[in-house]
Amino acid sequence: MKSTILMQLICCLIALFIQIELVGQTKEYTISGYVTDEETGETLIGATIQKAGTSQGTITNVYGFYSFTMSAGEHSLIISYAGFDRQNISVSLNQNLEKNIILKSNTAVLQEVVVTGQSEDHHIKENNIGLISLKSSSIASIPAIGEADIIRAIKLLPGIQSTSETSSGFSVRGGSPDQNLILLDEAVVYNPSHLLGFYSTFNNDAVKNVQLYKGNIPAKYGGRLSSVLDVRMKEGNNQKLSGNGGIGLIAARATLEAPIVKDKGSIIVSGRRTYADLIARTFRNDSTIDNSTLYFYDLNLKANYKLGQKDRIFVSSYLGRDVFDLDDTFSLAWGNNTITSRWNHIFSPKLFSNTSFVYSRYEYNLGFGDNDFNLDWKSALRDYTVKLDFDYFLNPKNNLTFGIHSSYHRIEPGTIKVTSGEEIDQTNTISEENALEHSVFIGNEQQISSNLKLNYGFRATLFQNIGPGVEYVYNDMFERTDSINHSAGNIYNSYLRFEPRFAINYQLNKSSAIKGSYVKTHQFIQLASNSVGGSPLDIWFLASPNTLPQESDQISLGYFRNFADNKIETSIETYYRSINNQIDFKDQASLILNEELENELRVGNGWAYGVELLLKKPAGRFNGWFSFTWSASRRKIPFVNEGRTFKSSFDRPINLSLVGNYKLNDRWSINGTFTYYSGQAFTRPSSRFNFGNIIVPRYTERNDGRLPSYHRMDVGVTLQSKNNKIKKLKGEWVLAVYNAYGRRNPNIITFQQVENNRTEATQFSIFRWVPTITYNFRF
């Protein structure tokens, strides 16, 4: 029954596709090709191709490909990309034309920092409500601990909040961190944290482009409720051997790029390793530190090769590992591993396709004990995905995207091995969970008139629980009445979900626009976590007969206005989200190694709303932005907080960020950020009582208290080495101070009983005045 619906849907899509093709049959030709950077040969994402003197145009896709259909005859085209020289080309179209365009980086402004790519007025013209695009160069200009970090950068933008100082998790518009789809070259990164949040898994040197969708999520993305963070790795320089790196107090990193065959293919390798533990040993004479290790490394690798003008293949991989050993009594290791193989094929000048095979794994390992008794806990999560995506540049007014995605999820929640001496005492394995997730989608970007643009799309997802797996049956009282063992390959539960997506951009005049969007999303795999602290011991679990898929509806509305000839961009966005089947844990839930985790869940509703302001000066000697968010996030879940509405853990009403960069001269530049958040909501005790000669705290409401507010200033100075035409090596010194005025920001508050039955609240704050000095080089 359900598969028939899916078949009908596919037929509808094909029918629509053919119909549009027929409408498009007029005397027109298509110019298509790639837009690349002259210096490195990297394709440029989001470069604008515009017909001179008109508002007609197109932008390059995520692979740098464009396709533009015009009537036969002579045309003048303007190709632009921020930070690059504008290029005018004349074409005479009497047949379909393949034309690759090479842009030269804008040396006149001398490596001026540019916050986004794309054209100068894209802010007004594009359906970018709830979309943030960042280039790695702009991320590099924000002061950070040691080195530039993507996730630290996006946390400075409106609507995105840090969940904790010791985690790379972030909350988008009141959602939890597991509601963000984090992709690295299309592979899902399940835990983006290194070193308990000091760093994220993304090495900025290996990253080309970052897009964060928080409102208008295109139909090609699915599987998470709140947002999509799409990180694309660099392809590598296909012109000449080049490299860069940095040596700092905490970490060192190096990147090497080289052509495989000039203009045809390239390879990039990028690696990082921290050595903070070695430094700590030098400064603190403590036997615990001496006997402990704490480090991470990661490696990014990507290669691509053009088989011809029509075909290009890519292989990219990420491998990261964190290792923590405490005094030989405790060990914790975790890491992500992804491999993406891609094949770009151009079927026709209008039809671009990409086929991807993606493998993603997240695993962790926890051990504690001594020589006589040891406990070892291992857990792993694997995804195998096939994606088929098409970009169909029907005509200048319609750009279609459609495709099919299919994933196989396999979760091994945990195997525990207990050993005494040499012998294995006990091995306990929590049953694995398996599922399939298939999606079809179609979306169109349609220019209705010169000032009205629509994006609309539709995504259908079929989620299936598949054996081997154990299905538990519960009654209304949450008591287990039965358990069914499903054999391998047996599909025992299916959910079919539909997700319409819609966005509108109405340009009021040359410098202002109003925008709106509606997006429906579902989530079938989620993280069991009770707090915002974040830990590597992530317990992911699947939707099942007992756990309905979570569902979110979001509407947003915005007014966008540019000032001073597009030099200043401003926007105000407002949103309302409603979540069905929002899950939370019952009181006194037990999360660790719980075979029946789903029975600890309670299901209800969540909602969030807010207003986001952004004022940005994207380029110039002085550039930066100011962002302000006012928001609320609530939940109402039976059996949690006695069924009453409560603030979600991600409710932080006020969030403000200021980011500034100033280039003093050719060599010196200074930068700084200031961040303010309302304090973290937490459940505070209201009183206590004695029962059976012990003291028990009593609470009034879940999350009714708020920790003191969080604020912090980071400052940095960069000194470029002298321009030396003989020496190819360019260096720079970066001196930065994280938390410059040493605010003791509360990270966690714990309660302890002290003498005389008194209770004390202890606040832990971390990262006061973290100074870092780094030497960066490139050649």
Add this chain to the structure above:
Amino acid sequence: MKYLISFALILLTIISCEEVVDLEIDSDETRLIVEGRITNELKVHQIKLTETSDFFNPAEPVSVVGATVTVTDGSNEIQFVESSPGIYGSPVFAGEVGKTYELSIILASALANETVFSAQSTMLNPVVLDSLSAFNSIDFSDGDEFLFTALNFWGTGNLEQENAYLMEVFVNEQLETDTINEVVVFKDEFLNENFEDFNFFFIEEPAALVGDSITLLMHTVEEDFADFHNELLIESEPRDPFGLSSPPSNVSTNISGSAIGYFYTSSVDTVYTRVIDDF
């Protein structure tokens, strides 16, 4: 779990600075706490009434005096008389298996705007204990020698009945399990059989002496009490700051209205032994 919590706290201490802070707290209304048990032993049964206290600066728990406390078993009404402040004692009587006891409390002055509270509990069939063993042994695993007394018992459960067990241990007539987090409580669903050489308790730091008398009081109680006990343990222990503990929340109660605590009945069986050497 305890390992995890201590790991997290060690880690925090290494990387962070720690300070004692004053937190503003909206005090909740003062509520009534009820702690009461009726057993099938022939004795004075007690109901203890106290008040919730300030979280940070508590005095000794305030006793609730002058209340009218009665328990009915359907036909008889038993008056509890205040023997010392907040402690209400019954005349000497033994509870009967199968009877449902209803507690009624009327306060002299209202707490959280309420004066009348009630609760009920049904006395279940007891477990039949056969015997108890207690032996001293040495654990060498931590490098140091570590002496402990292991307690095992044999008994016959009631397979048709859903219940929980509460085990109290006396050493030389002194209650060893004198706080509720030391008392062993578990549901019979985990052990739906008879008990054979079932190790349930260790006396350690210090261990009992050879020749000491050991008494096990095995209370058969209603299943819900085990949930309540588990909640008490979770809420009274420190939480893991990394989010693997459950969120802070209130423990359940079987007392009506705004009151907190538990009133329960138990049927008791007792076994006795002396500690012997096992090394």
